[in-house]
Amino acid sequence: MKQIVWNERYKMGVDLIDKDHKLLFSTMNKLLQISEEEEKNEWVCREGVKFLKNHSLEHFEHEEVYMRSINYEEYETHKRLHDNFREKTLPALEREMEEMKYSAESVRHFLSVSIGWVVSHTLTEDLAITGKSNSKWANIPYIGERDAMEQIIIQLIQDIFRLKAKMISEQYGGEDFGKVICCRFIYRGQEKKKWEVILIYEEQLLLKIMSGILNIEYPRVDAMAINICRYISRQFIERIRESFPALETFELEKESLLTHEQLLDSFEREHPSCSLLFDTKAGYFAFCAITADSLRGKMTSAINDQNAIDMVNQYLVKEKKEWEEQKKRILVVDDSDFMRKRMAQLLENDYAIIEAGSSASAIQSIVLNRPDLVLLDYEMPVCDGRQLLEMIRSEEATASIPVIFLTGRGDRESVKKVMALKPEGYLLKSMPEEAVKKAIDDFFAKKE
Numbered sequence: 001m002k003q004i005v006w007n008e009r010y011k012m013g014v015d016l017i018d019k020d021h022k023l024l025f026s027t028m029n030k031l032l033q034i035s036e037e038e039e040k041n042e043w044v045c046r047e048g049v050k051f052l053k054n055h056s057l058e059h060f061e062h063e064e065v066y067m068r069s070i071n072y073e074e075y076e077t078h079k080r081l082h083d084n085f086r087e088k089t090l091p092a093l094e095r096e097m098e099e100m101k102y103s104a105e106s107v108r109h110f111l112s113v114s115i116g117w118v119v120s121h122t123l124t125e126d127l128a129i130t131g132k133s134n135s136k137w138a139n140i141p142y143i144g145e146r147d148a149m150e151q152i153i154i155q156l157i158q159d160i161f162r163l164k165a166k167m168i169s170e171q172y173g174g175e176d177f178g179k180v181i182c183c184r185f186i187y188r189g190q191e192k193k194k195w196e197v198i199l200i201y202e203e204q205l206l207l208k209i210m211s212g213i214l215n216i217e218y219p220r221v222d223a224m225a226i227n228i229c230r231y232i233s234r235q236f237i238e239r240i241r242e243s244f245p246a247l248e249t250f251e252l253e254k255e256s257l258l259t260h261e262q263l264l265d266s267f268e269r270e271h272p273s274c275s276l277l278f279d280t281k282a283g284y285f286a287f288c289a290i291t292a293d294s295l296r297g298k299m300t301s302a303i304n305d306q307n308a309i310d311m312v313n314q315y316l317v318k319e320k321k322e323w324e325e326q327k328k329r330i331l332v333v334d335d336s337d338f339m340r341k342r343m344a345q346l347l348e349n350d351y352a353i354i355e356a357g358s359s360a361s362a363i364q365s366i367v368l369n370r371p372d373l374v375l376l377d378y379e380m381p382v383c384d385g386r387q388l389l390e391m392i393r394s395e396e397a398t399a400s401i402p403v404i405f406l407t408g409r410g411d412r413e414s415v416k417k418v419m420a421l422k423p424e425g426y427l428l429k430s431m432p433e434e435a436v437k438k439a440i441d442d443f444f445a446k447k448e
Contacts (some may be wrong), residue, residue: 052114070129164281198290201283209229362389373402405425407428424443
């Protein structure tokens, strides 16, 4: 991304707010340019980020004053979106930049999140104020309701899954966090009122649940795992209904299974009114509730007593095919921009490449985009490859991620030191590119 251009499609027709938006876009453009400069001054970045943050908060105030002046019906919902960004998202991004000493990578990450949020928010929520678009979060529950739902789900995860959880997002939009199983249930109430619930299990979480139930190490998701997941999900939802009297009269009408692609299509058509993402340390879990038809014309076949076996088997085949079509993810960790770019150019045709210039950013990438392989520079400043490998293996959730060391030293003692850490292997940076590519292809072929 080189620049972001403000144009007429962002225009609300309210002079003060349009002026704010133009200044926001201009400021983000200047920061994009600064982040591209190799000799950038940390102080310049700090001041630029500070200006962008302050202007964002000032803009939110202007917008909230305007919404109150016209008695905008969705004011409370819109303000909550502002609050979530200024009280949670911005502080988290600032902490990251501080920890990484305002590196180019951390500033670019700050900008990518900020730009993504501002553009999406402007094109939906801001334009909705003047009736030029529809709000994505029109039916978002009030704070009290959302907090109650969060606490109930955390308690249920402990009661049913025997795991402790923490909510990490109250606006989960279907972001990819690994291979998932999605159980979808549609309930109908009086006057045909609809309540659709989607429970999303990261595959490793479901395997952990299965292992706990059967008291064995459950190896893979199969038909038994899916069916147990379905009935656990029903129990989960029933317990939620008991906590909300208004839902007790609703009856289960349809049940189906969604692939991740179908989940995204569902969210594109009708965004959830309540969409919470939780980290259980054994894998991610999401609870999404929708009050309108999200898959109109694309409703996957419902599961019933007569077709359950066939439907579950079809889902496993479809879900496996969708996952296999995705590229394997490789995280390249190296403090050298040149080496990271070299590896990315070599591998990007066949693999999805994620880059990290430090151990701190590598840990973040591993948590958010669990890779299938880490190519790790052995010699890095502050926290070297050995220390990062120890951190990866110290956490149960990441311990199984394979690591291959990249090293510039090929002498006997150096290689012996590297292999003593028991990585999947090592690659010399001086190796011909075709040899490096073949070694990585062979690694995945052998793993398959």
